[in-house]
Amino acid sequence: MIQVQRLTAHSLGVLCAAALAWPAAAQVLEDVVVTAQKREQNVQDVGISIAAFTGDQMRALGVEQSFEIAAFVPNVHISGNLAGQNTQFSIRGVTQNDFNDIIEAPNAVYLDEGYIPIANAQTFTVFDIDRVEILKGPQGTLFGRNATGGLVQYISRKPNMEAWEGFADVSYGIYDVKGDPDSVRFEGAIGGPLADGVGGRIALLYNKQDPYLVNRYRGSDVEAQRFGAGTLLAGDNSFAANAPGTDAGADLGDDDTIGVRGILQFEPSDTLRFTFSANYSKSEVATGPYQSKPTSAVYDGSNPIPGVPLSQGELINVIDTAANDSRRSICADGSDCGSDQDNDGAPDDLDGIPGLDVGRVNNQFQLTPGGDFFGYKDPDGEDFTFSGDFAFEDQGETEAIGTALRVEWDIDDETQFISISDYKTFEKLLFIDVDSAPVNQAANYAAVDADSFSQEFRVQRDSERMRWVAGFYYLFIDSESDNGLKFPVNSVVTLGSPFGFLAPFETGSDAKLETNSYSLFGQLEYDLNDSLTAIFGARIIREEKDYEFSQSLYATTDSRQIHQGNFNDGTRILIGPLFVNGAPAAFKDDTSDTLWAMTAQLDWRPKDDLLLYAGVRRGVKAGSFNAQLAGGLPIPDVASAIPYDEEVLWAYEGGFKATLFDGTTRFNGTFFYYDYQDYQSFLFTGVSGVVINADADNIGVELELQTSPIEGLDLMLSGGWFDATVKDVPLRIGGPISKDVDPTYAPELQLAGLARYEWPLFGGYARVQGNFSYSDSYFYNLRNFDADKFGSYTMVDAIVGWSSEDRTWDASLVFRNITDERAGIQGFDLATLCGCNEISFRPPRFWGFEVQYNFGGE
Numbered sequence: 001m002i003q004v005q006r007l008t009a010h011s012l013g014v015l016c017a018a019a020l021a022w023p024a025a026a027q028v029l030e031d032v033v034v035t036a037q038k039r040e041q042n043v044q045d046v047g048i049s050i051a052a053f054t055g056d057q058m059r060a061l062g063v064e065q066s067f068e069i070a071a072f073v074p075n076v077h078i079s080g081n082l083a084g085q086n087t088q089f090s091i092r093g094v095t096q097n098d099f100n101d102i103i104e105a106p107n108a109v110y111l112d113e114g115y116i117p118i119a120n121a122q123t124f125t126v127f128d129i130d131r132v133e134i135l136k137g138p139q140g141t142l143f144g145r146n147a148t149g150g151l152v153q154y155i156s157r158k159p160n161m162e163a164w165e166g167f168a169d170v171s172y173g174i175y176d177v178k179g180d181p182d183s184v185r186f187e188g189a190i191g192g193p194l195a196d197g198v199g200g201r202i203a204l205l206y207n208k209q210d211p212y213l214v215n216r217y218r219g220s221d222v223e224a225q226r227f228g229a230g231t232l233l234a235g236d237n238s239f240a241a242n243a244p245g246t247d248a249g250a251d252l253g254d255d256d257t258i259g260v261r262g263i264l265q266f267e268p269s270d271t272l273r274f275t276f277s278a279n280y281s282k283s284e285v286a287t288g289p290y291q292s293k294p295t296s297a298v299y300d301g302s303n304p305i306p307g308v309p310l311s312q313g314e315l316i317n318v319i320d321t322a323a324n325d326s327r328r329s330i331c332a333d334g335s336d337c338g339s340d341q342d343n344d345g346a347p348d349d350l351d352g353i354p355g356l357d358v359g360r361v362n363n364q365f366q367l368t369p370g371g372d373f374f375g376y377k378d379p380d381g382e383d384f385t386f387s388g389d390f391a392f393e394d395q396g397e398t399e400a401i402g403t404a405l406r407v408e409w410d411i412d413d414e415t416q417f418i419s420i421s422d423y424k425t426f427e428k429l430l431f432i433d434v435d436s437a438p439v440n441q442a443a444n445y446a447a448v449d450a451d452s453f454s455q456e457f458r459v460q461r462d463s464e465r466m467r468w469v470a471g472f473y474y475l476f477i478d479s480e481s482d483n484g485l486k487f488p489v490n491s492v493v494t495l496g497s498p499f500g501f502l503a504p505f506e507t508g509s510d511a512k513l514e515t516n517s518y519s520l521f522g523q524l525e526y527d528l529n530d531s532l533t534a535i536f537g538a539r540i541i542r543e544e545k546d547y548e549f550s551q552s553l554y555a556t557t558d559s560r561q562i563h564q565g566n567f568n569d570g571t572r573i574l575i576g577p578l579f580v581n582g583a584p585a586a587f588k589d590d591t592s593d594t595l596w597a598m599t600a601q602l603d604w605r606p607k608d609d610l611l612l613y614a615g616v617r618r619g620v621k622a623g624s625f626n627a628q629l630a631g632g633l634p635i636p637d638v639a640s641a642i643p644y645d646e647e648v649l650w651a652y653e654g655g656f657k658a659t660l661f662d663g664t665t666r667f668n669g670t671f672f673y674y675d676y677q678d679y680q681s682f683l684f685t686g687v688s689g690v691v692i693n694a695d696a697d698n699i700g701v702e703l704e705l706q707t708s709p710i711e712g713l714d715l716m717l718s719g720g721w722f723d724a725t726v727k728d729v730p731l732r733i734g735g736p737i738s739k740d741v742d743p744t745y746a747p748e749l750q751l752a753g754l755a756r757y758e759w760p761l762f763g764g765y766a767r768v769q770g771n772f773s774y775s776d777s778y779f780y781n782l783r784n785f786d787a788d789k790f791g792s793y794t795m796v797d798a799i800v801g802w803s804s805e806d807r808t809w810d811a812s813l814v815f816r817n818i819t820d821e822r823a824g825i826q827g828f829d830l831a832t833l834c835g836c837n838e839i840s841f842r843p844p845r846f847w848g849f850e851v852q853y854n855f856g857g858e
Contacts, residue, residue, distance in 0.1 A: 037142065037469075037523070044657045047535075047603045047613030049670040049702055051076070051134040055157065058129060059169070059850075060799060061771070062816050064185070064207070066109070066124045066154065071773045071795065072752055073134055074720030075702055076150075079745035082430050082446065083252075083288035083840035084825045085396065086120040091136055092672070093698050093724035093746035094149025094649075097780075097826075098682045098691055100627045101428075101448035101481045102513045106647070106680065108143060108151040112277055114404050114422030115145045117477045117515075118450045121400055121426040124281060125257050128189045128203030130157040136702075137651050137672065138619025140597035141523055141537035144456060144473040148619040148649050156277065157189065159199030159265050164192030165857035173848020176820065177384045181210030181251075183848070192856065197267040205259035205281075210251075212843055213289045216379060216387040217249030217438050242440045243389060244488035245559040250393040252289035253384075253843070258282055271410040278403045285396045287443075288432035290838040291386045294321035294372045295787045295831040297340075301332025312337045314737055318785040318831040323370040328835055339373050340686070340832035372835035374439045382822045384844050390433035390443045390488060392560050398428040414463050420456045429562065434485070434687065435834040442493060442687075443486040444629075445506075445562050450479035470522035477515040484508035485631055485687065488559040506554040506563055508572070511627035516544045523599065531606060535615070537599040543592070543622040549642065550586035551576040551630040575630060577638050587642055595620045595646060609663075614654035621647045621680065629688035636734035644691050648677040665707040674698035674724070681743065683782050685732045687833055692733070696743065698724035717753045722746075731783055741784040747776035747792075761802065764809075769799045780827040787837055790824025795842070810852045820845040 043050060051073040053061075063069050067087040070076045080087035081099035088096065089107040096105050101120055108115060109122040116122050126132075132154050139147035168188040175181050184207075191201025243249070259281035266274040296319050299312035312331045319330075329337040368375035378386050407419040427449050434442045458471030485507045487493045523537030552572035554563035563572075578585045601615025623646040628635075635641045655670035676696035683692050700722025707715050724746055728738045742748075754771040774794045781788035796819050801812030817823075823842040830836055 037525075044659060044666070045605075045611060047601055047611065047615070047655065049136040049653075049655065051136075053132050055126075055129040055131060058126065058132065060769070060812075062797065062814060064125060066122060066126055066152075069132055069134070069152075072771075074718055074750035074752055075136065075700065075722060076134060076720075077745050077747060077750070077775065077778070078825070080119070080123070080826055081828070082120075082432055082826075083290045083838075085123065085285060085288050085430050086446070087123045087825070088119055089122075089134075089150075089152055090745045091134070091150035092674070092700060092722055093743045094674075095743060095745050096680060096682060096691070097744055098626075098689065099444075099446060100483050100509070100511065101446065101450065102479050102511050102627055103624065103691070104146050104621070106146060106148040106621050108139070108145050108147040110143070110151065110153040111279075111402070112154070112156050112404055112422075113406070113420050113456075114402065114424065115452070115454055115475065116424065117145070117452045117475070118426045118448060118479065120398065120428055120430075120446075120448065121424070121450075124400065125205060125207060125259055125283070126154065127187045127205035127259055128157050128201075128261060130155045136670075137653055138597065138599075138617040138649055140619050141521060141539050141599045141617070142469065144454065144519060144521075145475060145517070146621050148621045148647060156261060156263060157191075157201065157203070158275070159191040159193075159201040159263055160857060161193055161197075161199040161265065161267065163857055164190070165855065166190030167852060167854045169850065169852040171814075171848055171850035173814065173846050175210075175212040175843060176845035176847070177212050178214045179210075179251075181212050181253075183207075183209040183846075191263070199265045201263045203259075203261045205257065207255060207257040209253075209255040211254040211286060211289070211393075212384055213252040213291070214385045215249050215251045215391055216385060217389055217391065242490050242492075244440050244443075244490060245392065247392060248389050248559070250286055250391045252286045252388075252391055254286050254393070256284045256394070273406075273408040275406040275408075276404070278401075280401050282399045283397065284394045285398075285430070286393050287388075287391045287395050288430065288840070290432055290436040290840050291378055291382070292372065292376070292436040292834070292836040292838050293381075293787075294370060294377060294835055295319065295829070295837045296321045296325065296327060296835065297329040297337070297831040299329065299331055299337055314735060315731060315832065316737065318787045318829055318837075320787045321370055321372075321835070326369045326371075328373055329832065339835065372435070372437060374437065374834070376437045376439065376836075382839075382841065384841075386436070387438045388433050388436055389438050389440050390431070390559070392431070395560050396428075396430040398426070398430070400424070400426045411459075415459065415461045418456075418458050418460070420454075422454045423452070425451045431486075432838070434838070435830065435836055436838040437834065437836065439834070440488060440491050441834065442491065443488060443559075445482075445484055445486050447482040447562060448479060450477065452477045465527040467525040468523065471520075473517075473519045473521065475515070475517040477513070479513050481511045481513075481627060482508055482562070483511075483627065483629065484554075484562070485629060486556070486559070486562065489557075504556045504559070506556050507575070507630040508552050508554055508563065509549070509627045509629050510552060511549045511625070512547070513625065514546045517622070518542045531604060533603040535599060535601040535603065539597045541595040541597070541620070541622070543595060544590070545592075545622075545624065546590045547625045548586060548588050549577065549625065549627050550574060551584075577628070577630075577642070587639065589625065589643060591623065591643070593622060593646065595622060609659040611657040612654075613656075615652075617649075617651045617653070619649040619651065623647075623680075624691075626690040628690050631687055634734075635690070641690055641733055644680060645678045645693050647680045647693065649679075650675040650677075661707075664709060665705070668704045670702045672698075672700055672722075679726060679743075681726055681729065681782055683729065683733070684828060685783075687830065690733065692729070694726050694729055696724065696726045698722055700724075712758045714754070714756045716755075717751075719749070719751045721749050723748060726782065729782055739784075741782055742779055744779055744782055747778040749776040750774060764802055764804045766802045767799070769801075770796070771798075772796045775823070778824075780824070781829045783829075785829060787831070788827065788829045790827065790839075791822075793821045793823040794819070795821055795823055808854055810854070812850050814846075814848050814850060816846040817842065817844065 077090040189203035261279040298317040327336040460469035519541040521539035678693035679696040704718035751774040756769040758767040803810040827839040
């Protein structure tokens with residue numbers, strides 16, 4: 001847990017600490033206290049690369065979603081799926097972007113010291129947050145779960161036990177796109193003493209954001225006429241013919257969120273403290289805001305598939321479709337190889353799909369130069385207008401509930417016992433259009449119902465020359481995932497023998513995973529002399545998993561919802577993933593593994609204002625199971641491809657932390673080398689993917705400079721660079737071609753900077769701030785094909801504000817993404833299915849104002 005006692009923070013992320021309500025005389029370099037090693041330390045005394053931000057700093061930076069803080073921390077990025085509706089952290093190239101919710105991310109996320117095990121649950125709206133900390137590198141010794149690449153920890157504000165206090169914050173802004181969609185947000189909290197030794201605090205959030213991705217499908221333009229029947233039905237604003245529903249074609253990119261958190265703190269004595277917290281949040285969103293771009297698959301002509309017409313060997317690349325190119329895919333001799341609509345890895349003829357009438361002239365497929373298989377091109381490229389049929393308002397929903405109890409007992413002046421009990425439940429149902437275009441082809445849905453419980457007991461002691469912590473940790477996760485492909489009403493896709501029925505139907509991948517994890521951990525710090533400290537730590541883990549996975553067909557009637565059948569009922573037709581004695585069968589397995597993590601480090605302080613450190617850490621993440629979508633590329637041995645092994649990371653790291661020029665400047669640096677064994681990487685091919693194990697390595701550096709040369713002026717600059725390689729990755733499971741690749745969502749270079757000046761004005765304090773973040777280009781598909789890459793970008797923000805002398809009132813004008821940059825979020829390669837890739841971007845240029853009122857406190 002981080003305890004930030006000032007309004008500034010250490011690390012690469014601090015460079016972007018924001019213009020918040022600092023007194024005019026305050027400096028960025030005031031002391032910061034953290035407990036990254038489970039005890040209070042000045043951040044300059046901790047031999048770890050840490051990024052810490054206060055809640056006020058996040059507010060000034062415009063951080064409203066949990067993952068948005070990554071934009072301000074070099075060598076920290078984001079990955080995920082569902083066009084940003086399911087987003088996880090990528091730290092130093094360590095990431096996992098499988099879109100099935102039974103997976104756990106390799107970068108752990110905690111809320112009030114409670115681990116969040118469901119990947120999608122790591123995407124949440126932040127409100128009334130005291131601080132956030134990002135620790136880079138393996139942290140599995142002291143933190144209980146899957147911190148192979150690092151961890152992110154959010155800490156809520158606690159009650160003031162001495163006086164009542166609170167705040168109310170209202171903001172309003174407009175996106176610079178057609179229709180001027182707006183955003184309204186309210187955040188407030190109040191808390192204080194309820195009785196002697198008892199305090200409470202309650203916080204509320206409401207966020208309402210209009211969609212910013214404008215859909216032309218309902219209009220009278222060419223795309224609507226050609227693909228959506230173009231004619232509005234009288235009186236009900238809906239489409240006839242090929243539309244997947246009467247209200248199809250909605251604008252996308254909205255958000256409607258409510259949240260509440262309550263904290264009750266009880267101190268019956270000076271040595272005993274109880275803290276109980278409960279939180280609830282619910283979000284409603286439209287279909288995921290993907291767009292599409294035309295792409296072309298390239299085949300090498302080698303190793304053709306025997307007996308398969310038009311087979312042209314192995315897929316070796318995907319490229320952006322040229323403006324004058326009407327080929328569906330490209331053979332080795334330059335001819336048109338066709339498409340791969342049935343996802344068998346062999347090109348076929350798109351005209352052979354029964355019922356596919358859209359995009360044709362005289363019953364022949366209309367090849368449009370520069371378009372996808374159906375002749376569609378996004379009307380404005382990467383700008384925020386598109387045409388999509390499977391797009392519905394308020395279609396998706398997430399709901400999260402959490403409770404936690406923390407008990408602290410001071411056994412004596414040097415020894416403390418701590419217990420943390422945490423329960424979480426999470427449900428979701430989210431949708432995307434597979435081709436993100438106006439052709440009624442297929443959609444993807446992702447549903448999960450999960451519960452988790454964790455319990456930690458630890459004892460820690462801090463004496464004159466020795467500090468230690470030891471404890472026990474237990475984690476239980478029960479998750480049921482339902483992820484599949486939906487072929488809606490009027491879909492062009494049909495099922496042949498032996499089923500022989502038309503849409504609507506679904507192919508569901510239903511998975512149940514139960515996890516029990518037990519671990520013992522400890523860490524010792526011993527001062528060898530006044531300047532040299534040795535640190536040793538270890539964790540022993542026992543991991544048990546029970547798994548069941550099936551693939552099924554479901555009949556459906558509603559495009560906005562999914563089938564009502566569940567995992568065990570009889571409303572489905574089992575189709576796999578296994579075949580036993582010629583009949584489809586479910587996959588069942590259980591595992592029981594013993595794992596271990598460790599830390600060994602030396603800290604040397606040759607003088608008071610300089611820390612040098614070097615060490616080795618071993619991180620580990622347990623193996624698990626795949627739940628691939630039905631309809632993906634064939635896998636030669638399905639049973640062996642479903643389970644995957646644990647990953648092990650040996651991280652070698654050294655660094656320095658220097659305070660210079662009488663305390664006005666800090667210069668910190670970190671150097672690291674990663675040796676990965678069986679790195680868990682997600683290989684997406686066709687319309688599905690699996691996690692595979694592949695060795696990897698990485699070398700990198702991180703530097704930060706912070707200075708306050710004169711009163712009121714803060715300057716910050718930092719950068720991170722690494723060179724990571726995942727080795728011998730196959731282009732398809734069982735295929736003959738493998739190559740070394742870059743990990744996904746891992747830009748090699750990131751930079752960030754900030755300049756802020758505050759001065760007295762009108763009886764208060766005025767401020768101006770500008771900050772930027774730069775990201776190098778990066779791949780979003782592990783095969784590293786040419787089209788599967790987002791370009792580099794620079795995001796620029798600015799703030800102009802004023803606060804009263806006592807900080808009761810604060811007002812600001814906010815400008816985000818001033819240059820209207822197209823910064824990629826997530827993408828998927830679907831070149832063989834639709835001749836397109838689906839891609840999504842950060843929101844467009846935004847301006848707004850914010851007013852905050854603070855009251856009470858001491």
